[in-house]
Amino acid sequence: MSQLVDDFGRKYSYLRLSVTDVCNFKCSYCLPDGYKPEGKPSFLRLDEIQRLLRAFASVGTQKVRITGGEPTLRKDFTDIIRAANDTKGIKTIATTTNGYRLETHAKEWFDAGLRRINVSMDSLDPRQFQQITGENKFHQVMRGIDAALEAGFKRIKINAVLLKGLNDNDLPKFLSWLKTRPIDVRFIELMETGLGRDYFQEHHLSGNTIKAKLLAQGWFHQLPQATDGPAINFCHPDHQGRIGLIMPYSKDFCSTCNRLRVSATGKLHLCLFTEAGVVLRDLLQDDNQQQELIERLHQQLHQKKATHDLHHGITGITKHLASIGG
Structure with a gap:
């Protein structure tokens, strides 16, 4: 089958698949009142x-990230990993998690085929971690990260949403932490969603502030690989870990887009900030529907825009990032 390519020549090899929108954390920038x-x-x-994975793999998807909500809340989470691992054409299986189950399940997931883990860790200060997430689970998550490294995961990625007035001065702590650990810390610019305009205006901070500090301290930019996400990665010869910046408000952020999203209820989202999702679930009921499903994917790619409209304050109907997997 021909690879998914949009009208702007961008090729899609990366699927972010949400398997639940339920989350047990209450992060202030996503679900401040809980799920x-x-x-x-x-x-x-x-x-x-x-069936969904087989269709995407047949049109060029090589990397699948299992997301949520908190995807590990699914009782069949390990089975989902195995399903992705058994799908011909899928080369990399990843997940994004709040890390609360890592300590006890990291080895099980690794054995099932999971190879990349992103852990949401917005602060290395336990009190600030609890303030941001609404949960007193800092030490549990930290033990989970250690357990994942011991289980065989080569490199762990830490996602930290950059929040002015909360964690914007945490860079020295993160740099010290990854000096001797194979950990990538990725600072993600706060993005405005339908429920968070006031919060966004109070706490948004450009990733360029971190970038300037990194360059001043001798960090240098690494070239991306084909299946990488949107992060701009920086390395330093004296550090095992790396720093990544995800800056959706930066110029040309969307020009290298290589990922599509499917929600936990089976809707295709062409962009994180889209006005509507495209129903796929009706074509996931029978193995004989694969060709029709593939044709729908190709057809919908023509609707993908050149860029998002975040610069204009247009956030779509997405109330919070947990609803379509971030």
């Missing part, structure tokens, strides 16, 4: 996920 279901949730079943 509140809208009716009875009906998330994709394992057999539907298997």
Whole structure:
């Protein structure tokens, strides 16, 4: 099958697949009031996920990131990893997690085929961690990161949302932490969502502030690989770890887009900040629907825009990032 390519020549080899929008944390920038279901949730079943993965793999997807909400809340999370690992054409299986189950399950997930883990860790200060996440689980998550390294994961990525007035002075702590550890810390610019305009205006800080500090301290830019996400990575000869910056408000951020998203209820999202999702679930009920599903994917790529509209304050209908997997 021909690879997914949009009208701007961008090729799509990376799928972010949400398997639940439920989360047990209450992060101030995402779910400050905790998870509140809208009716009875009906998330994709394992057999539907298997058909979806086969279709995407047949049109060039090589990397799958299993997301949420908190994806490890799914009782069949390990089975989902195995399903991705058994899909011909999928070369890299990743997940993004808050890390609360890593300590006890890292080895199990590694053995099932998971190879990359991103852990949300917005501060290295336990009190500030609790202030941001609403949970007193800092030490549990830190033990989970150590357990993942011991289980065989080569490099752990830490996601830290850059928050003015909260963690914007934490760079020295993070640099010290990754000096002797194979850990990538990625600072993500706060993005405005439908529920967070006031919060955004109070706490948004450009990643360029971190970039300037890194360059001044001898860090240098690394060239990206084909299946990498949107981070700009920086290395230093005296550090095992790396620093990454994800700056969605930067010029040409969307020009190298290589990823599509499918929500936990089976909707295709062409962009994180899209006005609507495209239903795929009706074509996930039977193995004989694969060709029709593939044709729908190709057709919908023509609707993808050249760039998002965040600069104009247009955030789409996404209420919070947990709803379509961030």
